[in-house]
Amino acid sequence: MRPSGEQFELRAGDYAATVTEVGAALRTLTHRARPLVRSFAEDEIMPGYSGAVLAPWPNRVADGRYVHEGRTRQLPVTEPERGTALHGLVVWVPWRPLSRTASRLELECPLWPTPGYPFRLELRVTYDLTEVGLTVRLSARNVGGGTAPYGCSLHPYLVAGEGRVDDWTLRLPARRVLDVDPERLLPTGERAVAGSAFDFREGTTIGGVEIDHAYGDVEFDGTGEAEALLLAADGHGVRMRWDRACPWVQVHTADRPEPHLHRTGLALEPMTCPPDAFNSGRDVVHLDPGATHDVAWTISAV
Secondary structure, three states: OOOOOOEEEEEEOOEEEEEEOEOOOEEEEEEOOEEOEOOOOOOOOOHHHOOEEEEOOOOEEEOOEEEEOOEEEEOOOOEOOOOEEEOEOOOOOEOEEEEEOOOEEEEEEEEOOOOOOOOOEEEEEEEEEEOOEEEEEEEEEEOOOOOEEEOOEEEOEEOOOOOOHHHOEEEOOEEEEEEEOOOOOOEEEEEEOOOOOOOOOOOEEOOOOOOEEEEEEEOOOOOOEEEEEEEOOOOOEEEEEEEOOOOEEEEEOOOOOOOOOOOOOEEEEEEOOOOOHHHHOOOOEEEOOOOEEEEEEEEEEO
16 A cells, blocks of 8 residues: 555646645656656655645644643644654645546545644645646635634645756745754744845855745735746746745755755745744734635746
């Protein structure tokens, strides 16, 4: 039996994708057989949250502990080496298919109350593959009785082409970056990217820069969307677009001890809130009973 469960294949035009039952993860995405995301094998446990849906929070919660409406809640510490609760509660659970065609897949995941997150949410994700790319839509509905703190993201490792992260050029329209504690990767401050190695607004080769930081003050265009580009030397690459529901973007150059993972893809994760938002309160969505939150991301070939 596959560690990531059932595999859902999608095709449209020159695009093909594979989504997994476990984590509703985007395992593969190709355009004319060229990889746009770093894939993992059918018989492999999802490495580094590759392609997973992150909810009801993205990134880290310090010590897994937060206060909500005057009560302290304790989440499972899933990143023990840093003492944090990492990437939500639905990465390692199965998602149930609701509808499926050759190019479109809708999955559902009921999130039941737990001591650390005593709220009941209904999560639905739709993968819609067309001739112009892949759009992922995530919807969260509060079907419980209390107001729920909420945040989300998607965790693809983008691939521009041949080579590694060092060889690729990133264009990211974000003016500020959060400084982090190097031991725990939790925010310690905020600064402008101008004049630093973290400034990719005009399109810069990544080189040897190690990044595992959240970017903010994202520039959205007249349509209310932002666009990041990751390009190889030959001009081919991958584009990611998102709307104002995600004012933050986590970027990670995949600095890992495993040779096959080390800097072989760039994690680009547009987020609704920054790291440790359940403690800072910054940009946390407050889902009232019956309320729904929607967000969408689009990945396409350049």
